[in-house]
Structure formats: C-alpha cells, structure tokens
Amino acid sequence: MADSEEAGEARNIASGVTGSVVVQAGVIHGGVHIHHQPHESAWRSRLSATSILSMRRDVAAFTGREDELRDLVGAIGEAGGIHAIDGMPGVGKTTFAVHVAHLLADRFPDGLMFLPLHGHTAGQRPVEPGAALASLLAATGVDAQAMPAGLDDRAALWRHRMAGSRVLLLLDDAVGHEQVRPLLPGSATCVVLITSRRRLESVEDLNPVSLGVLPRSEAEALFIRLSRTRDADPEALAELMELCGYLPLAINLLAGRLRHHPSWNLRHLVGKVSRTKDRLAELRAENLAVASAFQLSYDDLPVAERQLFRRLGLHPGTDIDSFAAAALDGRPVDATADRLDALYTDHLVDELLPGRYRCHDLIREYARTLTGHDPAAENDHALYRLLDYYLHCATTAGARLPDHRGNAALPRLKPGHLPDRLPDLGSVRSAREWLDAEHANIGSCLDRVARDRPVRSVYLADALQPHLEFRGHWALALAVQRTVLETARERSGEREQAVALTHLGRMQRRVGAHAEAEKSLSAALAIQVGRGDELGQANALINLGAARARLGNYRAAMADFTRAQELYGRLGDQLGRANALKDLGEVQILVGDRETATTTLALARELSVAAGSRRGEANALIGLGRIHYLSGDYPEATETLSRAHRLHVEHSGPLDEANALVALGRVHHLTGQYRRADEAFTAAHDIYTGLGHRHGQAATHKNIGRVRQATGDLPAAVAELTRAHDLHVETGDRNGQAEVLNDLGSLHEARSRLPEAIDAYRRAWRLTVETDSLPQQAIALEGLGRCLVESGDTGEGTESLQAALELCRQLKAPRTAQLAAFIASLSDRPGGR
Template sequence: MLSVRLLGPVRASVDAREIALGPPLQRAVFTVLAVRRDQVVDRGELIDAVWGEALPGNPEGAVHTYVAGLRRALEPVRARRSPGRFLESHPSGYRLRLPDPEATDLARFERLADEGRAASGAGRLPLAERLLDEALALFDGSVLGGVPGPFAQARREWLAAARQSLAEDRAEVLLARRRFGAAAAEARRLADAEPLRERPWALLMTALYRDGRQAEALAAYDRARAVSAEQLGLDPGPLLGELRQRIVVADPSLLPGGPREAEPGERWVDLPRDSDHFTGRTAEAARVVAAAGRGVCAIDGMAGVGKTTLAVHVAQRLAGRCPDVRLYIDLHGHTPGRRPVTAAAALERLLLAVGVPGERIPAGAEDRAALWRSRLAGRRALLVLDNAVDTGQVRPLLPGSASCLVVITSRRRLTGLDAGESVSLDVLPFTDALALFAAVAGPDRVAAEPAATEAVLRACGLLPLAVQISAARLRHRPAWTVAHLRDRLAVEERRLDELAAEDRSVEAAFALSYRSLATGARRMFRLLGLFPGAELGLAAAAALCGVDVVAADRLLEGLVDCQLLDEPRPGRYRLHDLLRAYAARECCRTESADERAAALARLADFYLATVDGAEQLLRPQRLDRADPSAPRTGAEFGDRAAALAWLDAERGVFAPLVETAARIGRHRQAWQLARCLWGFFEARGHWTDWICCHELALPSARLLGDRLAEARLLVGLGVAEHRLRNYPAAVSHYRNALALMREAGFRSGEAGVLTNLGNTLRRMGRTAEAIECQEQSLAGCQAIPDQAGEAIALANLGDLYRDAGRLRKSLAAQEQALAMFRKWGERRWEGSVLDGLARTHLAAGATEPALVHCREALECRRACGDRAGEAETLDTLGRIHLRRGDLAPARSALTRALAVAQALDTPLADDIRRRLARISGGPPSDAENNTPDP
C-alpha cells in the first residue's frame, strides 16, 4: 500500500517502508501526481507544473527520466516493462494509483475539514472541535517542503489559506463552547500570522470581551488599525469598526447566551487531547493515577518539566472511571500577560461548563463553591486544575464527593492542601529524553549522529521543554545537522536564546517563576547564578548573598518551594543548568559589576576561612595560616571527621572558586585557598584536583610578587606530581621552589623542600643523593629549630636507610620520629611512620613485629580518614602475609588495598594488581614517602 504525506516535507512509504523520492525536480513530478491522485496528468501539464517558463533543453526527456526514477523507488523489484503497481503510463501522460481514498494526508485533511464544519453547523461542538483539531494536526512543518516549481508554490499558498481559514473556524467553535481564554489565544496567534485578515481580529476582540477583558479587546482593535494603516494606508473595514463600537457601549448581544442544559445521557467533557509525543514518565504516571484514584493529586515541578503534559496524559487514562464529567481549566498561575484566575472566576466557568445557566450562578465565591460541590455530588467526575498559583486558588474548586478525582499542576509545592498527595517531577532520564528528541526530530537523524544528540540533550539539561524546542527546530530546518544544533547550544551565554521557537521559550517560562518572587528571593536566586560550582551549602549561600544563615535558609527554602532550586540533600542546594544560565543572565542585567564582584569576594572569603579552619584540624603542625588575625567568617568544625565530610561535599567547587577569585582580582584568596587544601587532597588522594588548583593559583602568586607564596605552590605541585609518579616534573618544581625559598631566606621552608626532593630522588633510584638531601634537611631543622620538620626528615631517612640496607639506622630514625609524632598527637604521621617501621622489620625478616606495627598503622590511618595511606598499609599487610606464607590473608589484604587504590585512582593500584597476579610474590616494593609541608 502506498501512502503519501504532503502537508509537510513530502514523503512516501510503501507498506510502511519510507522510500527515497530522489532529487528535488523528481519530487516535484511526484507531488503533482500525488495531488492529482488517480487522475491522468498530461505531460505538458507536468512540464508547466514543474518548470513553468524556465524550461530545460529537453523537458519531455526530463519528465521521462524522473518518472523512471520514481518507478525504481516505488517498486525496486519490478520486472522491466511490466505494468507498474502504482505509477501507470498513458498515451498522454501518467497516473499515480492510490486506491485508498485517504492514502494522502491532504485527502484526510479535506474530509476532516468538511466533517468538522458540518458538525459545527449542526451544533455538535465537541465533535466539531475534535475533527478540526485532527485536521489541523496533519500539518507538519513546511507544506510540500523540499519541492520546487510553480505548481508546488501555488498549492502551498492555497493550503496556507485553507489552514488559516480552518483554524479560524476552530476558534469560532471555542467561542461557542465558552472557552474564551483558549479562543483568544488561538485568535491572537492567527492575527499575528495574517495581520491583514479581519476575521482573526474580530474573533480575538470577541473572545477577549466575553472573557471580561474589555480593555484588551479595544487594544486589539487599535493594533489591527495600526497594522492596516501601516501596510495599506487604510482603516479596518466596517466589520471591525462596528464590533469596536459594540464593545465600547457594552452591547449585551455580544455576550453569549446561557449554556444548554444537559440532555438525557449527555456528558460534560472538555479535556485536551493527549500529547502525540508523550514519552517515559511511567513511574510518575502510575503514582499520579494511584493518588488521583484516591481523590486529589498535585503535580509540581520546575517550569518546562512537563507537568501539564503528564496531567493530561493521566486524565485520559482516568477518563473511563469518570463518565459523567471530565473538565480541564487553566488557572493561569504562570501565563504571560495574564493574571491568575480568581477562585470565584474559575468557579463561574466550571459551573457554566456543567450546564448551570449564568443567571443562576451566585455572586459570592463561597456560594459558588457550595453550588459546585452540590452539582458534582454523586457524579463520577474528573477535574484537571492546571497551572495553579497556590493552595488558596484551588481549595474552593475541590469537589466534596468521594466519586470525584482531581489532578492539580503547579510550579509551587502545594503544602497547604489538607488532603491528597504530591508528585514532584524531575527532568527526564536520558533514555526518555532521547526518545522524546527522536520522536520530534525524527529517528533517522538521531541515529545518524548519536554523540552529537547526546551533547544536545546534555545542553538541554534533559528538561522536556528544552528537548522539544531543540528537536522541533531541528525538524523544521532540514539543512541543519544535529552537530550544527549542538554547536549552537554549546555557547552557554547564547543557549537560552537558542531554546526558543515561536511562542515557546525556556527563558520566558523561567521568567514567569522568577517574577513571581519577592524582592529578597529574586536577589538570592540571581546571585546563585554566580556560584562557580554545581552544589552549595546554606552557609555559602548566606555569604554569597550577604545575609545571615537564618535569612538565607528562609530564602532558599522559598526557592525550593517555587521549584527554582533543588535540595538533593538537607542543607545542600543545586540549580538546574538552564536555571543557572537564566539566573546568571538576570544577575548581569540587574546587579552592577561591582555588586557581582563583591558577592564573589564574600564567597571567596567564606571558603578561605572555612578551608583554613578545616586544614587546622587536618594538619595542626603546618607552618602557615591563611590569615591568623582575620575574623572567623567561615563555618567551624568540631573534629577532623566533620571537616573532612564538609570538604568532601564541597570538592567540586574548589578549582572553579580558585579560578573565580583570580578572575575578580582576589589573588591572595586564590593562592591561599589552593594552599589550604593540602591536607584534604593528601588525605583523600585527590592528586589531579591538587594539581589543577595549584596551577590555577600560581599566576595569582606571581601577580602579587609574593615569591614565598609561589614557592609554596610549587612545592604543592611537586608533591602531587610525585604521588602520580611524574618524578622528573616533581624534581623540577622542587628545585624551582628551593631557589625561591633560599632567595627569601625561609630556612624552614628550604629544609622542607629538601625533604621532598629527597623523597622523589629516592623513587628515581638515586639513593645517595636522596640521603644527602634528607640529612641536609635534618640539620637545617635542628638548627632553626623546627621539630616538626625534624620528625619528618627522620621518618624519611628511616625509609632511605632501609633502602640502603642500613636497617639499624632505619629503625632508630623511625622510632625517634614516632615518639615525636605521638607526643603531638599527629595520628596521620604516626600511621605513616608505623607503616615504615613495618616495612623495615619486614626487610629484616622479622614478620611478627612487622605485623604488629602494620596493624597499628592501619588503625591510625583509618581513624584520621587517610584513604591513600590506608591503601599503602593494606598493601604492606598483604606483603607481610606473603612473606609468612599465609596466602589467604595476603590475598584478602591486597584485594582490599586494590579496592581503595582504585577508588582513589592512584598509581599504586597497578603495583597491587601485579602482586595479586603473581600471588607467590617477589621482593616487596617500598612504601610511598612522607611529604612535609614547607
């Protein structure tokens, strides 16, 4: 069977298989034959239709070639010279056989249009609206898209006029059904599309007047008059002039008569049709169905997340349970240019919809609510209250009968509802977003560019409205590739501008929610757009906004209730990516450059103070503080575990914040923030984060001319590169830092750099040089004196002496270092030295004391959250068991060590894998060395 689509890009399919219609002129020949279905089209007529006056050299031959191409496409396996199944040759021309009277969407359109108009004339308005909707829904983009020639152009113009006229008929039906708001919206769209046609303006003026919006109706006339004067130099015709006068004098005949009373067996039904592209939401739909089945269910979520789409979809599923009444009303809680519908006005519309004559509707809202409840008593009714502004708006509309089901949508969480349940919508899962994009844009284009499609969906934040808009833009631009769309969306500053199509816009949807906020909440929201990370805590938000924590908590919770902010965990907040872009744009529009810089400066000060306090718990023996005299403006922690938990939660913001502080000229905060993260990055093994932060901070130290700050950052880079086993890079950083330390006369720092340099030289197999460095460091620390540096140098000398086979000196140095660290309560260093002692005893063949020290080391490292150290000590434990011949506990320890090392993504994981692979084991490798803090 052959089916043809003409009311969009021209397509054809045979037995549900789409066929390639060939080049544009061949498609033009096919289009003429399809429009003139089952009629013989003369060759001369075909030539005129395709080329007009711009004839080729041999038009008859060209037609013959294109017809042959179409035959091959329609019937690729047809025997040569056999009669065609679809395309027939006649002496004078050709005929496309389409036995099915509705094989083309054009034929279906014509039938539905005729039937819809007939139903409207007979007063069967719900049927008329449905038929007209079906007819208009057949249009899919540019009519006869991709088809050249005078015939196609003339047919396009005729179909555009037919579509406009039918849409005007539909608006008339909406007016007759008392759906004034919907009629006005449709008429406004039609008037914008064809501003010189008077009928849409008349429909718009009438709908607005009947909706109680007399001033807007007169403003519509003024606009129509301005357009007519500008383009024609004339006033509108008498139709609009007379209508305006009737509106001015409030002519009662303009108002509709009361609605018909329900005839026996008639039902009151007015639900929108389900979306053609409804995708996913299986779990959410089931929850709404279950909740609504018990009475009332409220669906909330951010703008564009698909609340109305889900509500209508669920309503269609529930329709069978409610045969008596099925009504939908838009409460305009967030509609451009509209105030929210009052409860009294909504009740009037609902009462009219169920057949109550206007003269019998009480004036007061309470009386109307009582009549509404009595009207629905005992009826099996379904009510969709869409786009509610708050609980107060919907509470009077709720039926009192248990036989009634209600589905409410709102951008707010309707926590004030006395009964019912709530379902909060999140963005779509990736697979559902992909399915929605493919359904709108076309599966072939998506399948051809999967990587680009994923990037587009990520740029849309998986928000259904954004996905639909981007897919619709792609569908209606055949020349675009998905990669081209991806590139347009890749520019973050322009992304919101790209996510707009006709009257739909992601930015406009967000703007309605934003403008409904109070002044303080607006300011908090837009300042959140400056935050450089993905997620922030309450105290950080308070610092950014310059308010106390109590006020910040109130503002943030209000934004959560309005679905402008997520709260993934208590006290942790996150903006959707597109909302972040919108907030940043509003911030740039509203806040001055100085105000924006001040907010970011407050944020940098907060984080520096907080990280500095956390570092004091992680490394109490460090040699420097960010600014000991500065007031404590950051969060404070009771113990090391609390500090680490906060640092873990904030990890993603540190590098962006260092970069931001440098960008706004807060160079001291930039380099000190990186410096104060030493203990956290080392405890958790975040070596790449360490390098990133230090590299971002290094230019700030140099711009300040602070040679000591530069040296300290170079030491940090050396430590991280050492941990990643990039030893030559580490040596280079250490030597540069050493020169700066000596230039500054910072002897304690010089000793620390020598210690770290010795550690790296040891890993490079240069043991003698390493021992020399460590002994110089020890001597320097003793001369200053610097007991912390002295203890670190002793611990590292213990490892080096073990490497050199000087085991007694190794044990002596490590025992001395252990006593010092225990005296100060430095458990992280204690764990490191105990691990070194275990390895020295193992090297001496004394596995029992090695085992004792190793278990003590493991306890220390776990107690202080030193995950990297824990992996090293578990590795040591495994090697001790191997030396003792205990394969099962060796395998267990090494397996645990590997799990930790893999989680931290450290190079040690490769060593452990090799050890597990040859479980019999070779000689053990040495542990990582200690890295002092100069």
C-alpha cells in the first residue's frame, strides 16, 4: 500500500498542532480528548484508555508485504528495539509502519504514538528535535508553558517519562540520525518505528527494513482491490502497473480514478497515463509515475476545485482549515469547505480533524508547481488575504486572553478582505484552541511574506507574542521576532522596529540571555524616546529593568521600573503600572530597603485587584511574604505566601506557581520544617526544569543545598550549591552568585575549612559591592569577620564584623542584636579589644 499520507488513505484522524509539529498519539479504542496535566503519575493510565490524538487508522485494503511483515513483527517480538523502515517516496513506508503498529497494539497497553518529522516536506524545514520533543512531551501531559527550553533537558524529561512504559512510537519521515537520536525513549520496554527516505546507518542498535516497489502480482492485486474493477484485460493491467512503476502511491490514485469513472476501462486509463507522463518535469527526479497520477487527479477536478488546489500550494504552512482556505481562495467559507471535502474525496488532501486538512508533501509540491498557472498579482493578493485573516483572528483571540492589555503602541490596522464567516473566538477556551492550532502556520506565513509586508508582519508577530510566551513556545517566539525585526529594519518604520526589539528583548530575558536582552531593549527604548511614544517607552523600560536586575545593576533597574510605572500611570494603564511597581518592589527588597518595598508592593497589589488581575495580586503577595520572613514574622509570611500560592494555582501558570513554592519553602526552612521545605523546593525545581528556566533552577538548587546543610548532608549540600553557582554564572546573575558564595562560605565554615570559607565570603563581598545588594553584603562581611577572628586575625575580623553590624542596623535585620552581642564578647577573649 502507499504511505497513508501520500495516498490520502488516512481518514477520521484526530490530530493537533504543537509548535510546528502535528502529533498523533493514543490507542486503538481511544477517542476522548485528554487535557494537559503536569503529573507523570496520571498520564499513562489515561493514555491507555483514551487518546490525545489518534494513531492513524489502519488501511483496510492493505495488501502484500507478507515477508517484510513477518520479519519485522518477529524482530519486535524477540527484542523490541528500534526499527527503521526506509524506501523511496510513495513506496508505502507510513502505511506499512501503521499496519505493524496496529498488529502489535495489544502488546503496548500504554499507547501508540505517531509523530511526523517532515524530513521531506516541500516548503517546510524538517522538524527540529527540540520541537519534536515538545510535541511528544505535550502528548504525555506536560503543559506547553512548562516545556524545557533546551534540547538536552527536553530529551532527559522525555526519557524519564517513558521509563518503564510500554509504548510504540512511530517517527514518520525522518530526515536523518541527528533528528531522530534525541527522540529515542531509551527504555527497553518501548519500541520505535522510524520511516525515512534515507537509510539511518548512524543510529546505534537499529534494525533496518528496506521497502522496495511491489512485486507485479501484489501491485495488480492491490489495484484490483482498490479500484473494484472486473475488467479482465491482463495485458492492460500489466502495462498500467509498469507505467505506475509498481509504486503503491500511483497505484492507489489511479485505482481511485477508475473507481469513480464507471465508463472507463483499463485500456482507456493506460492511454491517459501514457499521454500525460511527461508533463511534470519538476517531479521527474522524484518519480515520473507519481507526477502522472497527480496530474490525472488534477485534470479531473472542476474549475473551482482546481483553483483552490493551486491556492493551497501557496499556503506556507502544513495544514489549513476551511476559514483560512476561504481567505486564501477569496470564496465563501461554506463553498470552500465543500471543495475541500471534494479534494479529500479525490485523495488530494487528508482530513486531520473535521474542517482541517493537510496535503501530503509530494502533493503539496505538485500543487506549488501549478501556482504559475495564475498571474503573479492574483497569487500575491491571495497570500495577503490569508495574512489579513490571520492578523484579524490572532488579534481577536489575543484580546480574549487573561490579563490582555493590547499594544496601543501599534495603532489598530483595518483588515482587508476577510471571509464571509470567521471562527468562533468569543471565549478564552476557543481563543486558546485557535491559537494552538494556527500559531505554527502563522509563523510559516511570517517567514514567507515578512519582506513584502513588513508592517503587517510586525502586527501579526505582536498579536501572536503573548500566546507564544504563555504557552512556552519561546524558541518560535524568538525566531519570529528576529525575522520581523530584520525586515522592519530594512523596509518599515522606527515604530515597528521598536516593537519588534521590545518583544525580542523580552524573550531573550525569558531564556536567560540577559546581556543580549539589555542591548535589544536599550535600542527599543532609544527609538521610542526619539519618537515621543510614552507607551512604547514604558513597555521597553519594564523589560529593560528586569534584564538589568538579573545582571545586578539594581540602581539602573529601579530607575527603569520607576519611570515605567510613572508612564503607565500617566497613560491610565493601571495593570501596567502594577506590574512595574511589583518589579520595583522586588529590587527594593534585594537592596535591603524593605520599608519602601512594603509600600511599593502594597500599592502594586491594590492596583492589581482593581484591575481584576489575580495573577498580579499573587505576585505582589509573594513580595510582601518575602518581607515578612526577612523581618522574622514567619506566621504572617506563611499566611501571605500560602494565599499567593493558591491564587497562582487557580489563575496562573506553572512558572508563577514555582515562584510561590520557593518563597514558601524559604519559610519552612527558616522555621525548621525541613521536610516541607524540601518538598516545596523539589516541586518548584521540577517546574523550572520543565520550563527550562535557568534562574529558577539555580534558586532551587541553592535552597535545596541549604536544606541539605541544615540536615547534616554536607557533601550533597556542596553539590547543590556548586550547581546553583554555575547556573548563576551562565546567566550573568551576580547577586545570585553572591548568595551562593555566602552559602558556600557558611558550609565551609561549618566544616572547619576556614581558608575556603574566607575565600568564598571575600568573593561574595566583592560582588555585592558591585550590585549594591546590602543584605548579601552584610552576610558576607559577617561571615568573613567570624572566620578571620577564628583563624586568629582579630583585627581585620572585628572590622568586618563592625561593618556588618552597621549594615544590619541600617537594614533592621533580625540578627542585629545577636551580632552586636558576639562583637562585644570578643573583648573578653585573649588579645581581644
């Protein structure tokens, strides 16, 4: 049989888009949608009873391949493992692999999973391993916002979730071993089937299965079965199979033509194939017979369906719904839906979901060869209609999302021609679903048309940005913003450049590239100041301040946040002002000004509540909770942070929840509840790791190290703190480095390793002087003083302790009295002052 993609045989497929990949996963009897869930304990039992997205259905007319089936099924039964099915386009690799999966379904109670890798999809890059892993993890319940950012982290999480499971994974259309290797589950209980047009010779422990064209007898049997013909002309049948090259795809399509033309016979069909086989020079290198079959299918279409088919060749993405197709074709939605259904019936498109279609890569390539039949101006207008449709819907959907503020720095564009009907985007759920389904297509459109329509591209990227950020598609967001920035610099105005720079800097900050973010955001700010755009300035400033805070430039960060909240306030954007005040309050805590921070964060909370932002309220409460535990008021800190955690669980995403867990864990640690502290930090670490949030990972390693020290496991404490220090160095977080060095100094001190402790405290002190972090500076000076006194250098040690005492008094630190008493006791020592 032909590949189910190529032959158009896969029907009633439940599928969806994650990143730029269509993932299909589930079991034979599945059909119920599984909502994403972050806990590994639940996904397997639910996957075994239902399906997130169905495995492609088996083909009832599967014919032949008995020898290959026997060998492969036998090999899987004996050793499991990894099996690569290779062969030429149209030879039936996918259909064969799907058939094998269904034959073995009862051996894999945890499910069957199907992942197209688009190794040879015309007009589309092969799926990157990171994007493929994101799709696989999402299929097992990992929330998209909590997706690891790095390839190694995603691969590790994937292997962890697959450990011990019995899953059959089908990786379809792989481009090479580099793409496949990170996706391997690494579990002996899992089986992997890979289809590829290449031989994957570099994958270790791989069992290759090469499919050739069908033997003549099997090809004829397949054609007779599919066409349902009773024509007893063996010579014509043999000639037709030879013209098809015994390729299952061509056989399948020609059988369909004959089946739907009762007046035709085999000899007539042979004549048509013979006359048309040289028409498609573009596909001749791939396979002449396939191109001829495509040409026959196209020629048999009515005029309107031919036009739609050609227009589908213009679409830059991999799938399309009836609304987008209507925009592309300039026709009513219902009429377009009917024509898409006709194309599906003629095996020129596959139906992924009701109303959503995809061309196989070879058919899409063929459709693109036909776009030259239409005037270039008409093709351009079709693409621009599609772009306007995506812009209108992305803007409408984005406005439904929680805490949506819009971007008044970009005045609203009036869309051009829109379809007569639009998708229902009236609820948060429907808006999220539309954005989930279309964001990869929109990204492909931006790649295609950014240079010709730079202004609209900036608007579209701006509309898509909040969704990509919330869902954790940070790599795509970075790529989109870099694309539109490049074209905006060349072909549009300063306003568009500034917006693209602001979004780019925000995403650079998200992935821990703080120095790059500072450059991008400084450039955006300079443009907006020159333009006199106060909202643009505020948007750049709030992100610039966050980048500078991570780099330890606290004075500049506070100035940025102060100016941002003033601008937001003047413009009447109270939620923007609340966010800026929250960020300002957090930095005020870091520099030790807790009294001012309390006032700042209280106002941020008040404004958030007034704006109806429960997420903003929770973020302000976390800051207030920190002030409570730094001041020694642990009961109030516990109550405040518990409320913040509940609000984030109910109204926010995993990142916010992890931040609340870290703050709660600190209270548990400070009050001696080490088991609860460890649980909170570990849960937060799992979230940060899933998200690829390196600052959060460093914070949890640091706090887990503190717990290990408190419970006496000093070697484990050293390992955790060292990892935290390395992460802070990687991200350029100088205050984080100082904190960990102070912790390492305390740990060395507890182990009576005074030289190492003195070195750690000195390094921490130097960093705190650079960052103006007075609380950490006080800790460094106090630790340094203690160790110097203990080592016999009472003079310098006392000076350090006195400096620490002054800072503690300034900061109103709870340990001030204890430190003063210790300094006083030094005078009673021999040689003391």
